[in-house]
Amino acid sequence: MKQLYWQDLTVGYRQRPVLQGLSCQALRAGELVAVLGPNGCGKSTLLRALMGEIPAEGTLWQDGAPVSRAALAAQAACLPQALPPPSRLSVLEALRLARQLSGDNAAARYAELANMLHAMDLQEQAHTPLAELSGGQRQRVGIAQALLRQPRLLLLDEPLSALDLYQQHQVMAWLKAETQTRQMITILVLHDLNIALRHADQVLLMHRGGLYAQGRPEQVIRPDTLRTVYAIDTRLETCSQGRHWLMVDGAAQGFPPL
Ligand SMILES: Nc1ncnc2c1ncn2[C@@H]1O[C@H](COP(=O)(O)OP(=O)(O)OP(=O)(O)O)[C@@H](O)[C@H]1O
Numbered sequence: 559m560k561q562l563y564w565q566d567l568t569v570g571y572r573q574r575p576v577l578q579g580l581s582c583q584a585l586r587a588g589e590l591v592a593v594l595g596p597n598g599c600g601k602s603t604l605l606r607a608l609m610g611e612i613p614a615e616g617t618l619w620q621d622g623a624p625v626s627r628a629a630l631a632a633q634a635a636c637l638p639q640a641l642p643p644p645s646r647l648s649v650l651e652a653l654r655l656a657r658q659l660s661g662d663n664a665a666a667r668y669a670e671l672a673n674m675l676h677a678m679d680l681q682e683q684a685h686t687p688l689a690e691l692s693g694g695q696r697q698r699v700g701i702a703q704a705l706l707r708q709p710r711l712l713l714l715d716e717p718l719s720a721l722d723l724y725q726q727h728q729v730m731a732w733l734k735a736e737t738q739t740r741q742m743i744t745i746l747v748l749h750d751l752n753i754a755l756r757h758a759d760q761v762l763l764m765h766r767g768g769l770y771a772q773g774r775p776e777q778v779i780r781p782d783t784l785r786t787v788y789a790i791d792t793r794l795e796t797c798s799q800g801r802h803w804l805m806v807d808g809a810a811q812g813f814p815p816l
Contacts, residue, residue, distance in 0.1 A: 559633060559710040560587045560621050562743055567616035569600075569607045576600045577607065578767045580616070585760060587741040590734045592754040592775070594747075595764030596788055601747045602639060604764070605713045608745075609636050635709035639716050639747075642700045644689035649680055649699055652688060656703035674702045677732055679725070693720040701729060705736060712737070714746040718753065726750070730757040751779050755802050763787060776802055785810050 567580040577600045585591050593601045607614040610627035618625050653671050675681045678698040697720040718726045737744040748754050761778040763771045765787045771778045781792045791807040
């Protein structure tokens with residue numbers, strides 16, 4: 559997959575529209591794309607629609623030609639918001655199963671699984687049942703499983719929600735490198751705007767079921783857009799290492815003070 563975009567994506571639940579004519583510019587192979595926006599604006603719904611899990615209208619375009627949602631879903635792996643269930647499978651068994659589900663039977667090699675355990679900092683838990691892991695460890699198993707499915711399109715719904723600060727940055731740096739190496743497209747839903755500023759190649763900022771802005775993180779994550787979309791007053795500062803950092807000053811006018 560070299561390129562993906564969608565036009566006029568319209569999705570609703572029981573006749574109630576959630577995404578209304580959502581279109582985006584091209585997402586390219588090797589890009590880590592952050593989907594941002596307030597609670598309830600439709601981020602998870604977008605991922606479900608791309609996976610063909612819920613009915614949707616509109617057109618998906620892959621490499622310049624329309625693609626069915628079934629064909630797109632066949633190339634994709636998705637990690638939903640909920641953590642993987644706490645089963646009796648060990649971490650290693652769970653990873654091996656995910657690798658086998660990729661359809662490439664020859665490849666459930668120990669070295670690849672060992673690399674994944676190392677990347678997700680789970681070596682010590684290799685033989686631990688999922689039911690005995692912490693929330694953050696289970697979330698890292700879920701991320702590893704999604705990667706082991708060998709997707710061309712990786713969809714992750716709030717994959718950092720259970721991770722500590724160190725793991726959030728580790729996982730994002732690793733996802734960025736894997737996305738480039740494998741030349742896949744990774745779309746992930748995030749709430750932390752500073753994580754998106756630091757790691758994403760592109761940002762889709764959603765607002766009330768539509769796309770409010772798309773572009774490089776520093777083009778989209780700006781005080782004027784955040785004031786409209788999140789109703790907060792912010793400042794972008796540049797730290798001594800030249801990185802952008804978002805400071806929150808307070809709630810926008812008309813809202814109770816933070
Ligand atoms: N299964 C469902 N049935 C009916 N309505 C739903 C369903 N799932 C989501 N919705 C509604 O669709 C809207 C968008 O929900 P969605 O989960 O896509 O938001 P989100 O942007 O991912 O939110 P959050 O940041 O809180 O996870 C919400 O108003 C929600 O109530």
